[in-house]
Amino acid sequence: MTTTTPVQAKDPNAAQTPRRRLRLGVDLRAYGILAALLVIVVLFQILTGGRLLFPGNVNNLIQQNAYVLILAIGMVIVIVAGHIDLSVGSVVAVVGAIAAISMIDWGLPWWGAVILSIVVGAIIGAWQGFWVAFVGIPAFIVTLAGMLLFRGLALVLLTGGTISGLPAPFVAIGSGALPKAGEPDLITLGVAAAASVVVVLLQLRERAAQRRLDLPVEKPVSFWAKIIIAVVAIMYVGYLLSYSRGLPIILLILAALVVVYTFILNRTVFGRHVYAMGGNLFAAMMSGVKTKWVNFWIFVNMGVLAGLAGVVSTARAGSAVASAGTSFELDAIAAVFIGGAAVQGGVGTVVGAVIGGLVMGVLNQGLSILAVDAAWQQAIKGLVLLAAVAFDVLSKRRGGR
Amino acid sequence: MSDDDVILRMRDITKDFSGVKALDGVSIEVRRGEVHAICGENGAGKSTLMKVLSGVYPHGTFGGTIEFDGHEAAYRSINDSEHDGIVIIHQELALSPYLSIAENIYLGNEIQKNGVIDWNKTNREAALLMERVGLNENPATKIHDIGVGKQQLVEIAKALSKEVKLLILDEPTAALNDEDSEHLLGLIDNLRKQGITAIIISHKLKEIRRIADTVTIIRDGKTIETFSMKGPDATEGRIIRSMVGRPLDNLFPPREPRIGEEKFRVEGWTVHHPVHPERKVIDNASFTVRAGEIVGFAGLMGAGRTELAMSIFGRSYGTDISGRLYKDGKEITARxxxxxxxxxxxxATEDRKRYGLNLIGDITVNVSAAALAKLAKRGVIDRNREYKVADSYRTQMNIKAPTVAAITGKLSGGNQQKVVLSKWIYSGPDVLILDEPTRGIDVGAKYEIYGIINALAAEGKAVIVISSELPELLGLADRIYTISEGRITGEVPREEATQEKLMHYMTAGKD
Incomplete structure (x- = not known):
């Protein structure tokens, strides 16, 4: 026995039953959600007589749900670590208020307001992270307090009512698009094609690295099937959007966030620590994870993303109101759980949370097109959340011993 | 043997989990009024067999037949088997910590009228049951406030309240100290006299010798043999041979100690209780460990062994800690x-499920957990290398799992312990503190773990082994410290160490 990295043994079993196959088992849950999204899309496509996937509607779908998706990305990290954040809706309101005031009253340029919003979000996150991580108050309580506190502050800041007339470049963050080049829009198609190429190249590079290091590689069938599904999805959305108003700016921001945060959770020490703490907090502590600091940064990060969501939703609305962001926290939490995260923590992915958010978004959109009453929309969303988590629980029970 | 004598007959039980046979034609007969021991290595199928019997795996999900008390049994749930008088007491006790003893005894089976509990009767009946199991406490005491040995008795009282015919105890003494174990075994003996049949699953051969009438050995999901413990050839050696399928002449692998310079020294270590800071949990403890040396720590439960280790390891336990640590003669800190x-x-913790492993994580993430820095560049983990590291430990530590993507929570205790050891070996330490490294682990895996410990010492590491099994310390350690009530009360070199001598120091109280 040595403590240096030992030479890999040539165990034939290891080579033939690769880890990827077992990974696939875990991924099945994510695929389940993806399948659910597809079913819902197809269902509403039929029910709305094809109107759901009108280019304009796809554009709307993305712009209207951007805030949930941004919040869900932060929330999935919070939930994987075993916490919850109830304050993000109120943070969106207070950040929106500050952004609007800074531009209208203080004359800050639009980019200054964006930076300020994100900084304010980070400070709010640090405030909540301090209480959770270093004082040891459960996140449920800290963020419930935050929900009241920041909603109150938003009301204080916006005593004058609505602030509107925000600068055009700011508003473009929420509802703007890149300029169009023809019909269909060649820029949109070009970006989609580039994204597809990058996906294929990255996957091939990873596979080549595994081959080189003599690691088990995924079976070609499932490897290529996944790539083809991803490419088809990207190109189809690109195709739809190319007949709309051009590539939404917010889509680029979202794509960047998904890529960056997937990387953080899957590849970095920080991400691993988050999963380790959610899986077994004590074991993580006894393995030398600085759990307090990890908790702190999780909330700072949530604050930053809530700040960004504040920018996006204010920009989309074109004005700041104190009631902005109401129940956003519940949408984000629902998206995360629909996306397969575990209530006890330790399980969840960024992609799952985004798909969960899209499930809710498509439901909203489809039901709205069908002119279903808003009250019923809410009731249906509640049932979908319950069904998604019930499906997850039941499938786990059947699969496990 | 006539048919009335047999209370339980399980025939050709098979059970598989997605193609993996956990039980492959197990048959067992238990006679009325006997104590029947089931032995087998971890993963042999003992727990699965008991789950089949108690209806955790409902009738129809396994093959074979079960006859209990003269009729064919087809249990669909635990309630069905309990209705017939079969009660299982699991290794992990299932009591509600903030309810009283009496409430726990009658939990789910309350003495009531129209949904209103009759507290007087509950407490009176509970007191009678408690007397029967020799539990001298107030029925209103909370479970939280009594020790694990007494909690075990509460479980048995609870079983008796249900008019148990067959009591199944899964590793009942795993978490108990010698005194509590002895009491429990005495109680099982008593219950046998009252006509209650018991099945006891145990790794402790002495215990089986002491209490069992008959023993059945299971290996790889098959019954190997059943024999009476009364016969002249019913030796521990025979049990071990049948369990592991090979003779185990010696429980400890051979080793030639090569002991070097002093590696680690603790001086004047004092630790106060985290909740009651006026209480000293560790009182001025000093000890040394040399390179290549295996040092044992012996102490009764509650003596402060784990507290000493955890307080040294990054102050994970206690408050107001004072004392000095030296490595290679230089003072170090570990705040x-x-x-x-x-x-x-x-x-490496004594409680691997609570402090040792991310049970929902796979082997890879657990092995790398304490040494991610080695695998990361600028905060980004090299996952391919991580996989290779984990896979090499799986091979060299003989962790029985198809791949390192196996979830640790599904491994057997012995394999989980190997994952914990892999994690700490990969962290590249000079001083290893192993707290109960073989708790709840079968004989075969124990032997392997002893081999790992020896190899670590042979590499020149300082190894500290904390154990409540004295034979283990005697077989393993070069030197043994005894600890009692937070103080180090003795230091015995291997040559002079005997169980009696150690026990003498371990029970040396404050004057």
Whole structure:
């Protein structure tokens, strides 16, 4: 026995039953959600007589749900670590208020307001992270307090009512698009094609690295099937959007966030620590994870993303109101759980949370097109959340011993 | 044997989990009024067999037949089997900590009228049951406030309240000290006299010798043999041979100690209780460990063994800690777990499920958990290398799992322990503190773990082994410290160590 990295043994079993196959088992849950999204899309496509996937509607779908998706990305990290954040809706309101005031009253340029919003979000996150991580108050309580506190502050800041007339470049963050080049829009198609190429190249590079290091590689069938599904999805959305108003700016921001945060959770020490703490907090502590600091940064990060969501939703609305962001926290939490995260923590992915958010978004959109009453929309969303988590629980029970 | 004598007959039980046969034609007959021991290595199928019997796996999900008390049994749930008088007491006790003893005894089976509990009767009946199991406590005491040995008795009282015919005890003494174990075994003996049949699953051969009438040995999901413990050839050696399928002449692998310079020294270590800071949990403890040396720590439960280890390892236990640590003659500090690891300390916990493993994580993430820094560049983990590291440990530590993507929570205790050891060995420590490294582990895996411990010492590491099994310390350690009531009460070199001598120091109270 040595403590240096030992030479890999040539165990034939290891080579033939690769880890990827077992990974696939875990991924099945994510695929389940993806399948659910597809079913819902197809269902509403039929029910709305094809109107759901009108280019304009796809554009709307993305712009209207951007805030949930941004919040869900932060929330999935919070939930994987075993916490919850109830304050993000109120943070969106207070950040929106500050952004609007800074531009209208203080004359800050639009980019200054964006930076300020994100900084304010980070400070709010640090405030909540301090209480959770270093004082040891459960996140449920800290963020419930935050929900009241920041909603109150938003009301204080916006005593004058609505602030509107925000600068055009700011508003473009929420509802703007890149300029169009023809019909269909060649820029949109070009970006989609580039994204597809990058996906294929990255996957091939990873596979080549595994081959080189003599690691088990995924079976070609499932490897290529996944790539083809991803490419088809990207190109189809690109195709739809190319007949709309051009590539939404917010889509680029979202794509960047998904890529960056997937990387953080899957590849970095920080991400691993988050999963380790959610899986077994004590074991993580006894393995030398600085759990307090990890908790702190999780909330700072949530604050930053809530700040960004504040920018996006204010920009989309074109004005700041104190009631902005109401129940956003519940949408984000629902998206995360629909996306397969575990209530006890330790399980969840960024992609799952985004798909969960899209499930809710498509439901909203489809039901709205069908002119279903808003009250019923809410009731249906509640049932979908319950069904998604019930499906997850039941499938786990059947699969496990 | 006539048919009335047999209370339970399980025939050709097979059970598979997605193609993997956990039970492959197990048959067992238990006679009325006997204590029947089931032995087998971890993963042999003992627990699965008991789950089949008690209806955790409902009738129809396994093959074979079960006859209980003269009729064919087809249990669909635990309630069905309990209705017939079969009660299982699991290794992990299932009591509600903030309810009283009496409430726990009658939990789910309350003495009531129209949904209103009759507290007087509950407490009176509970007191009678408690007397029967020799539990001298107030029925209103909370479970939380009594020790694990007494909690075990509460479980048995609870079983008696249900008019149990067949009592199944899964590793009943795993978490108990010698005194509590002895009491429990005495109680099982008593219950046998009252006509209650018991099945006891145990790794402790002495215990089986002491209590069992008959023993059945299971290996790889098959019944190997059943024999009476009364016969002249019913030896521990025979049990071990049948369990592991090979003769185990010696429980400990051979080793030639090559002991070097002093590696680690603790001086004047004092620790106060985290909740009651006026109480000293560790009182001025000093000890040394040399390179290549295996040092044992013996102490009764509650003596402060784990507290000593955890307080040294990054102050994970206690408040107001004072004392000095030296490695290779130089003073070091270990104020946080992270600092302790960086200074070359490792602590493998006695409670691997709570403190040792991310049970929902796979083998890979557990093996790398304490040494991610080695695998990461600028905060980004090289996952391919991580996989290779984990896979090499799987091979060299003989962790029985198809791949390192196996979830640790589904491994057997012995394999989980190997994952914990892999984690700490990979962290590259100079000083390893192993707290109960073989708790709840079968004989075969124990032997392997002893081999790992020996190899670590042979590499020149300082190894500290904390164990409540004295024979283990005697077989393993070069030197043994005894600890009692937070103080180090003795230091015995291997040559002079006997169980009696150690026990003498371990029970040396404050004057």
């Amino acid at each position: 946080t777990v992270d600092e302790a690891i960086r200074n070359g300390l490792a602590y």
